[in-house]
Amino acid sequence: MSCCHYQPTGDGLETAFTVDASRITFGRGCLEELGDRASALGMTRVALFSDAGVAALEVFDTAHRSLRAAGIDIIEYTDVHVEPTDESFTRAAAFASEAEPDGYVSVGGGSVIDTAKAANLYATHPADFLSYVNAPIGGGAPVPGPLKPHIACPTTSGTGSEVTGIAIFDLLSMTAKTGIASPALRPTEALVDPDCTDTLPAQVVACSGLDVLSHALESFTARPFVRRGAPDRPSLRPMSQGANPWSDLGSREAMRLLGSYLERAVSDASDREAREETMWAATLAGIAFGNAGVHIPHAMAYAVAGQVRGFHPDGYPGSAPLVPHGMSVILNAPSVFRLTASTNPQRHIEAAHHLGADVSDAGQHEAGAVLAEHLVGIMRAVGMPNGLSAVGYGEADWARLADGAWPQQRLLQNAPIESDKASLAQLFEGAVRYW
Ligand SMILES: [Fe+2]
Numbered sequence: 001m002s003c004c005h006y007q008p009t010g011d012g013l014e015t016a017f018t019v020d021a022s023r024i025t026f027g028r029g030c031l032e033e034l035g036d037r038a039s040a041l042g043m044t045r046v047a048l049f050s051d052a053g054v055a056a057l058e059v060f061d062t063a064h065r066s067l068r069a070a071g072i073d074i075i076e077y078t079d080v081h082v083e084p085t086d087e088s089f090t091r092a093a094a095f096a097s098e099a100e101p102d103g104y105v106s107v108g109g110g111s112v113i114d115t116a117k118a119a120n121l122y123a124t125h126p127a128d129f130l131s132y133v134n135a136p137i138g139g140g141a142p143v144p145g146p147l148k149p150h151i152a153c154p155t156t157s158g159t160g161s162e163v164t165g166i167a168i169f170d171l172l173s174m175t176a177k178t179g180i181a182s183p184a185l186r187p188t189e190a191l192v193d194p195d196c197t198d199t200l201p202a203q204v205v206a207c208s209g210l211d212v213l214s215h216a217l218e219s220f221t222a223r224p225f226v227r228r229g230a231p232d233r234p235s236l237r238p239m240s241q242g243a244n245p246w247s248d249l250g251s252r253e254a255m256r257l258l259g260s261y262l263e264r265a266v267s268d269a270s271d272r273e274a275r276e277e278t279m280w281a282a283t284l285a286g287i288a289f290g291n292a293g294v295h296i297p298h299a300m301a302y303a304v305a306g307q308v309r310g311f312h313p314d315g316y317p318g319s320a321p322l323v324p325h326g327m328s329v330i331l332n333a334p335s336v337f338r339l340t341a342s343t344n345p346q347r348h349i350e351a352a353h354h355l356g357a358d359v360s361d362a363g364q365h366e367a368g369a370v371l372a373e374h375l376v377g378i379m380r381a382v383g384m385p386n387g388l389s390a391v392g393y394g395e396a397d398w399a400r401l402a403d404g405a406w407p408q409q410r411l412l413q414n415a416p417i418e419s420d421k422a423s424l425a426q427l428f429e430g431a432v433r434y435w
Contacts, residue, residue, distance in 0.1 A: 005344070006245060009226050017225045017244040018237055021287050022152070022163045023189045026280065031062050031153055031193040034105065035070030041149040041188060043103030045073040047096055049116040051080040053317065054108040054155055059196050063107045063153060075099045080108065080115045083305075083322075084169040086129060089115060093122035104150040106187075109208075110159030110325070113152045114167035117185045120147045121167075132180045134410050137171060142236070143184035152187035155196040157265075157279040158208025158326055160215055160286020162190035165239055170306065176407055177302035181239055186290070192283050194276040202266050203315030204324075206382040209262045209278055211326030213378070214333055215285040216254040217351055219247045219292035221340055223416050240293025240414045250288035252354055257281035259356030259378075266382045295415035296336045300427065301328035303404030304388065311391040323391050330379060331388055334372035335430035341368030343416040376434045387433040394432070398425040 008015050025033060038046060046067055050060055055078040067074055077095050081088035096104075096119035106116035121132065124147045130138040152162035161167075165186035168179040197205070225242035257277050264274035305328040308321045316322060323331075341348040345367035352367075353359045357374035385391050393401065402424035405412075412419055419427075 005224055005243070005347070006226055012229060014225050014228045014230045014241070017241055017246065017291070019246045019291060020165070020183055020186060020239070021290070022187050024163065024192060024283060025189070026192045026283060028193060028195050028276070030191050031059065031196065032066055034063050034151065034153065034191060035066035035068070035072060037189060037191070038067060038072055038103060038105065038151060039070045041103060041151070043072055043149060045075065045101050046103050046105050047099055047101035047116070047119065048074050048076050049080060049092070049104065049106040049112050049119070050076075050078045050108045051082055051112055052078055054112065057199070059155055060107055063105065067105065075101060077119070080112045082111045084111050084115050085172050086169055087172060089118040089169050090129060092119040096120065096123035097126070101148065103148055105153065106150065107153045107155060109154065109156040110161040110168070113154065113159070113161040113187070114169065116150060116152070117167040117187070118169070118180065120150055121180065121185060124148055132182070133171075134178055134181055136409060137174065137176065137178045137407055143182040145184070147184055149188040151189045151191060153191045153193065153196070156200060156204065156208045157197050157275070157282040158211045160212070160282055160289060162187055162192065163283065163286040164290035166290075175306055176404065177306050178407065181410065183239060192279060194279045197275050197279055198269065198272070200269070201315035202269065203313055203383065205275070205278070206266045206384065207324040207326035208282070209258060209265060209326070210330040210379070210382070210384065212254060212278070212282045212285045213258045213262070213355070214297050214326075214329045215289040215294060216251040216258070217333065217337070218294035218297060219243060219285070219288040220251040220255070220351055221337070221344070221347060221416060222292050222295050222414050239290060240410055241291065242414060243292050247288040247292035250284040254281040254285035254288065255351060255354035259354060262378065263381045293411070293414040295411050296340070296419065296427065297329050297332045299405045299408035299411040300332040300336070300401070300424065301325065302408055303401045304328040304331060304391070304393070307397070307401060307404055309392050327384060327391070330375070330384060331391065332427065332431050334375045334434060335427050337375065338368040338372045338430065339427065340416050341371060380435065386435055388428065388431045389433050393428070398428045401425070401428045
């Protein structure tokens with residue numbers, strides 16, 4: 001390995017990394033391939049997952065038509081909860097157990113794809129709900145075997161769920177976001193069709209694009225895999241294995257594409273090139289973070305989204321309080337990267353460069369400020385709120401938000417720095433206002 005970032009660092013620590021990825025088909029119109037691809041995987045009776053909003057769109061008809069043309073029976077489940085919960089996962093699993101499909105297709109955003117993963121898991125390997133959920137909230141039990149084949153068809157350019165083995169949900173009894181993480185959950189194939197994003201509102205493109213940006217940036221700056229303890233057995237190596245050369249490839253290119261195209265994709269829905277490149281960046285960053293893992297900005301985001309009181313953004317349906325996932329992530333990011341830059345200033349400067357900053361005069365000691373300022377510039381350009389104060393948080397909330405982020409140990413331990421509740425509270429305070 002040419003880069004000293006990945007030189008082995010000591011006894012008992014990791015010396016290897018694993019690359020996992022779904023088969024991906026990318027390109028305009030590729031959703032038409034769905035029926036043929038489902039057939040090729042041996043599917044004859046498909047559980048088709050979506051939500052009520054997406055089910056009303058042409059993209060859902062396209063999926064339906066393609067499956068029917070291949071002679072495949074369809075059992076629809078369009079009751080997916082946007083921002084799924086343990087209850088909505090359990091309902092979907094009950095549907096799948098009864099329907100007994102031999103394959104799964106999900107058409108929608110991260111909520112839909114994650115719900116199909118969970119339904120597939122619990123219908124294939126029934127267990128007490130919390131047993132597979134990430135520790136310390138759940139038992140963290142390994143998935144005992146493969147799931148039924150699943151083709152994921154994302155309709156937003158954000159979560160990357162189509163290429164990861166992670167399913168995120170709200171655990172209602174704890175008002176906490178957590179998830180299930182296992183390579184077995186990774187969809188068998190992804191059909192990534194940029195035609196699906198042409199009708200997305202600007203604010204949705206902005207939030208999902210900034211989620212992608214943070215996936216790339218967090219994967220790139222995560223604790224290097226050589227500084228994680230080696231697993232007892234190689235097959236137990238976690239998906240959040242830390243920064244690694246494979247994930248760096250996708251992260252660098254995703255950052256470069258977003259630096260060039262995100263603002264255009266947000267400001268002009270008819271800019272097909274920009275929307276397509278943003279979707280390709282989402283796919284690359286999804287592959288990157290599916291193998292490296294994200295860290296502190298996402299851990300903090302789950303608290304920001306979970307404790308929202310009154311904020312509701314333009315462009316999102318309904319009026320219930322909501323901080324969209326990508327917004328809840330990016331609001332923390334400048335505060336976090338100001339702090340983590342000291343762990344590897346060169347890497348943070350390089351990230352700013354990929355995102356389009358002029359770093360020709362940047363000294364090592366300025367790395368955090370340079371990256372944070374550039375992120376803030378991108379946030380302003382695509383209409384993000386001005387820090388956590390603009391979504392309703394203030395001085396009295398930092399400790400409670402830190403309590404909310406603390407259970408996200410899988411993410412916090414993947415960070416390049418150690419944290420505790422006091423340092424998390426400081427990071428929330430640092431995100432209060434940016435301009
Ligand atoms: Fe995310």
